[in-house]
Amino acid sequence: xxxxxxxxxxxLGFLLVPAIAALSPIIALPAVTQIAGPxxxxxxxxxxxxxxxxxxxIGWGWATVxxxxxxxAGDADExxxxxxxxxxxxxxxxxxxxPVLAVICWFVASPGAEWLTILMxxxxxxxxxxFTWFSAGIGDPRTIVILDAAPxxxxxxxxxxxxxxTGIVVLYPxxxxxxxxxxxxxxxxxxxxxxxxxxxxxxxLPRLLRSNLAVALNDAGLSxxxxxxxxxxxxxxxxxxxxxxATADKMLKLGQFIPMTLANAxxxxxxxxxxxxxxxxxxxAIGLAAATGLLGWAGLSLVGPWxxxxxxxxxxxxxxxxxxxxxxxFFFSVRTAVARLVLFPAGQAAAVMRATLIxxxxxxxxxxxxxxxxxxxxxxxxxxxxxxxxxxLLSRRCVRxxxxxxxxxxxxxx
Numbered sequence: 163x164x165x166x167x168x169x170x171x172x173x174l175g176f177l178l179v180p181a182i183a184a185l186s187p188i189i190a191l192p193a194v195t196q197i198a199g200p201x202x203x204x205x206x207x208x209x210x211x212x213x214x215x216x217x218x219x220i221g222w223g224w225a226t227v228x229x230x231x232x233x234x235a236g237d238a239d240e241x242x243x244x245x246x247x248x249x250x251x252x253x254x255x256x257x258x259x260x261p262v263l264a265v266i267c268w269f270v271a272s273p274g275a276e277w278l279t280i281l282m283x284x285x286x287x288x289x290x291x292x293f294t295w296f297s298a299g300i301g302d303p304r305t306i307v308i309l310d311a312a313p314x315x316x317x318x319x320x321x322x323x324x325x326x327x328t329g330i331v332v333l334y335p336x337x338x339x340x341x342x343x344x345x346x347x348x349x350x351x352x353x354x355x356x357x358x359x360x361x362x363x364x365x366x367l368p369r370l371l372r373s374n375l376a377v378a379l380n381d382a383g384l385s386x387x388x389x390x391x392x393x394x395x396x397x398x399x400x401x402x403x404x405x406x407x408a409t410a411d412k413m414l415k416l417g418q419f420i421p422m423t424l425a426n427a428x429x430x431x432x433x434x435x436x437x438x439x440x441x442x443x444x445x446x447a448i449g450l451a452a453a454t455g456l457l458g459w460a461g462l463s464l465v466g467p468w469x470x471x472x473x474x475x476x477x478x479x480x481x482x483x484x485x486x487x488x489x490x491x492f493f494f495s496v497r498t499a500v501a502r503l504v505l506f507p508a509g510q511a512a513a514v515m516r517a518t519l520i521x522x523x524x525x526x527x528x529x530x531x532x533x534x535x536x537x538x539x540x541x542x543x544x545x546x547x548x549x550x551x552x553x554x555l556l557s558r559r560c561v562r563x564x565x566x567x568x569x570x571x572x573x574x575x576x
Contacts, residue, residue, distance in 0.1 A: 186315045187416065188473075190322040190334050195405070195476040197331045201272035203477050204396045204404035206335075207411055209267045209279035211392040213286025214415075216263045218385035220256045221290035223377030224248045227506060232299025233430050242357035245296055249350070250362045251370050252291055263287055270393050272401065281335035288342045293349040298426035309345040317341045376511040380501075383518035387525045387548045391541040394533040407538035409470050410462075410479035414487045417458050421451055421495035425502040432503055441567035447503045448496065448560070455495030459488035486542040493549040500553070500560045508563045517555035521548050 195203045228248065235241045263283050271279035297305045321337040324330070362370060395407045428447045435443050466484040470477075505514050525548025532540030 186311070186318040187412075189315070190318045190325065191412070191474055192476075193322045193325040194331055194334050195409075195474050197325055197329055198275065198278060200401035200405035200477060202275040202278055202331065204392075204399075204401060204408045205271045205275035205279045206282045206331075207408035208270050208393040208396040209282035210286045210415075211389040211411070212263060212267055212270065213283035213289075215382070215385045215389040216259050216283065216287035217290040218378070218381045219259050219290075220252050220287060221378075221381070222248075222251050222255060222371065223374035223381055224252065225290070225292075225295040226381055226502065227374060227377045227511070228295040229299035229426055229429050230433070230502075230507060232296055233301075233433050235299075239357050239359065241296070241300070242353060243359055245293075245350075245353060246359065247362055247366075247370055250367065251374075254367060256287075256291065260284065260287060270396060272396070278332050278335070281332050281339070285335040285338040285342070288339055291346050292342055293346050293353075295426075296349075296353075298429065301430050303427075305349065309349055310341065313345060314338065314341045376515045377506075380511065380515040380518045383515070383522040387522045387529065387545070390526050390529050391533065391545050394530055395538045395541050398534055399537055403538050405477035406479050407483055407541070409474055409477045410466070410483045410487050410542070413462060413466055413470065413479060413484070414491055417462065417491055418494055420458070421454050421498045424451060424454060424495075425498050428499075428503060433507065437570040438568050441564050441570075444504050444564060444567070448499050451495045451499030452492075455492035458491040458495065462488035462491060482539055483542045486539070486546050490542070490546040490549050493546065493553040497549065497553040497556055500556045504560045504563055505556065510559060510563065513559050514556060517559070518552055521552035521555060524548065524551060 194206065198206060228244070231244055232241050235244060264280050267279040267283040268276050292310065294306050294310055297303065317337040317340065318334070321334045324333045392408060392411050396404045399407065425447075428443075428450075432440060432443045432447060463481065463485040466479060466488075467481045470479040470484075501514050505511070525544060528547060529541050529544030532544040534540075536543070
């Protein structure tokens with residue numbers, strides 16, 4: 163039977179996940195922006211950005227390289243062993259990272275929004291404990307929908323009503339935290355009961371940390387520059403301007419689920435092929451990612467200003483910032499496909515890390531400098547320039563990998 167119908171089913175299944183994930187917070191955002199006010203909303207997004215960076219540290223590369231490792235694992239017991247190793251690594255880092263996150267969020271928050279900022283940071287950080295990368299690796303979107311996406315949608319719906327009814331805005335991040343921890347706990351118990359095995363020992367931890375070090379550093383670089391603009395704007399801009407930037411940043415982050423999930427959905431499809439046939443599939447995947455990026459750019463810049471003014475009147479995003487954020491989305495979409503679908507499977511994790519760190523070293527000072535000089539728009543321009551630099555550096559390496567595969571003597575998979 164052709165692989166095309168199987169690929170289409172996986173793709174459609176996985177595309178349900180970002181659709182639900184994007185819809186979930188949108189339900190609660192009007193209530194949060196209305197109750198929190200401009201300063202609280204900007205602080206919440208700043209905390210979420212800091213939490214995203216903490217999630218990268220806690221996840222230690224598993225969300226990036228984990229699906230590929232799971233997809234090529236020999237059997238179910240081998241996959242369970244990898245999952246146990248990931249749990250030991252992630253819990254060990256979380257014990258250190260979460261208290262540090264709380265302190266940073268406290269200092270970045272606007273007066274009166276400290277706990278909201280901390281809990282938003284915690285919600286973002288604890289995403290690293292999720293099981294979804296494992297399900298992506300085995301091509302199982304159904305479990306993600308049942309244990310994560312659908313409960314998150316219901317929790318945000320309930321949180322929106324409770325925030326409006328009680329005025330307690332911290333109920334929004336608390337709902338997200340509960341969904342992540344509950345869904346992950348249920349998945350973990352079910353998986354490890356079916357496939358019991360030996361847990362890694364404390365002396366194994368250095369080895370496990372070294373195994374994903376290159377990917378973790380790469381992810382930290384990427385998250386580092388994507389997490390910088392919102393806190394910088396919150397500290398340097400007036401609350402109303404910071405709130406508009408926060409809305410644009412939130413729209414961008416919500417949209418980024420789509421190229422990430424597209425890459426997850428195509429992972430196994432590409433892994434089934436070899437040699438020139440794999441190069442063709444990789445090229446198709448990059449084309450899909452570029453088209454997704456262009457559509458996202460158009461959506462953010464053309465529809466975004468109207469949508470945010472109607473749906474989030476307490477903190478609408480201006481056109482100029484959304485236009486630049488759309489360019490950032492395009493670069494992100496292409497870079498995600500290049501790294502996850504071409505370079506990581508080709509054993510180029512170290513090259514990805516070097517390119518990312520170069521872009522980060524240039525981009526973070528640029529974002530801070532432009533943010534101070536030109537305000538929120540300057541921070542957005544610095545963000546787009548950094549994402550563009552990382553994409554350009556990785557694309558050059560991608561071209562070489564595809565060239566080598568096209569000229570490989572390995573026969574195409576049937």
